[in-house]
Amino acid sequence: MRHTIWTLVLLLSPGAFLMARDGNLPRPAPPDTIGAWKLSSPEPQAITAESIFEYMNGAGELYLAYAFRGLDVWRYGHQDTTITVEAYEMDSPEDAFGVLSQDLGGENVGIGQESVYVGGLLRFWQGRWFFRILAETETPESRAAVLELGRALAAQIPAEGRRPKLLERLPREGLTSESIHYFHTHLCLNSLYFFAVENILQLSEQTNAVMGDYHLDPQSASLLIVQYPSTASATIARDSFRGKLLANLAVTPEPIELARLESGEWIGLRLEGCYLVVAFRSRSRDLCERLLKAVILTKRGAQQ
């Protein structure tokens, strides 16, 4: 029913739509002009999981680390300023949010289900789409055009899904909202924080992870929660992490395992069911312990 209504909305809306990749809902398309900017070609540059490496000068993994379906790119020109529109189609709204959450810093401009804007760059998610719209030079006019493009694209997609439920496990007190990240793989974790070269947390496409920074004066810490497919895999990951990173250190006994690194930083672990929680980047043992205890995990493990 929702799709039927949505199809009607699309048919009644101005502007063109692109054929879907897989027979589902059409892909969004931006208008031919926006302010003084004109679209160089109505047909987007269509990027696939294979061609994204060429498009990004050899780097596409941070998108492929989520369930990536395809990318459409359009370019607008006006005088010397180019506006580039990128529409990333993901498998799920959670992953669309995940891509945005690689960096949530910026001005919330109220576009899509969540947006950030800084210096000519608008990033937002709507449904299972993530958008990135960049004006090479920011002026009042280009800012207005970028935001208008964002609104036009967001209007073509139903708002569906929401932030990953796992984020609700992060304790609220002291959490810096723009520090939140949602991801799956070691590559993403490694782009955010370096624990080890090796994938010692056994992250994969089958794991869900959230991370956030906490500031509880005068102390600070970060918290990572990983949801594994099973209790067994979570236990293996905990043992791997403990064995590789905490070897030869004094570690307090379960359920809250705390250790102090040579650098003076504290790391804490808590394993419960299919969840592994890590508190880190802190000079405070107390804060690590407090955060680990504050995480509320279901007793039924993976069921959320």
Add this chain to the structure above:
Amino acid sequence: MSDWRQVTRRDFVRDSALAALAAGSVRFSFAAEGDKSLVALVRDEKAIGAGNAVDAATVKKMVEEAVKAVTGESSASAAWKKLIKPDDVVGLVTTTAITPTHAEVVAAVTEGIKAAGVPADRIQEVQRKKDAAAQCTALISIPGLKTHRLTGIGTVLKNYITFGSQPARTFHGENNVKLGSIWLEPTVKGKTRLVLVDALAGAYEGGPQKDPKYVWNYNGLIASTDPVAAETIALKIIMAKRKAVKGEEWEISPAPLCVAAADKEYKLGTSDPAKIALKAIGWEKDILISA
């Protein structure tokens, strides 16, 4: 490489694990001050003006100061002649992403190479043109100053990533430790006469895509014939900028293991600050690093 896969945060913080990495390849000949690798940092507040307009004349002077400092020559012409021979086929390796190499820098370098006696038809841009790079006898690497979320730092060592025999993604994540290996591939090995980092603007976070909130005008150029020393200085500037922005240490992820490995494993130069002579010239405000 012996055991870089075993490196953890504890090792990296101690800065000890990479010191144990294996050795055994070629060391290039570098400009040096005593037994130290020389890195010139040239800055001018007039290099970038309102609206990020680049002052070409100022940039030309900065490039001249940089090559003079690196070579120890008193004139830019003599400096370029020391770096480039008239019969060289010269490839310019610029950056196109995040913080693209400014055209004004490329123009000043090209002019200098011409002054060394190389005709224009033997000077070409070779980034992403592996076959063309292979034909060159001399390379000038002119990367933009930047981080990269897939390699940690994305400035000097990564600038040759398209010349590798393996796809770029081979060097991403923890595998950034192997970036130095590309510099030993036949396409580029031993050809780099000068590394000139375009630090007029820098990106202290992000990558592979540009995010304007992390780009700042540094108004500088970093020059050296030691690519690792140049990268080390670039990294120190980026780290200092990150600390200035955040008010506390702000580590880069993934850890830029490539810098130490380029020194210890691939013998491309030095990453030891004690073995680098930094010569700062010009504008000192917000320099972020001390000579």
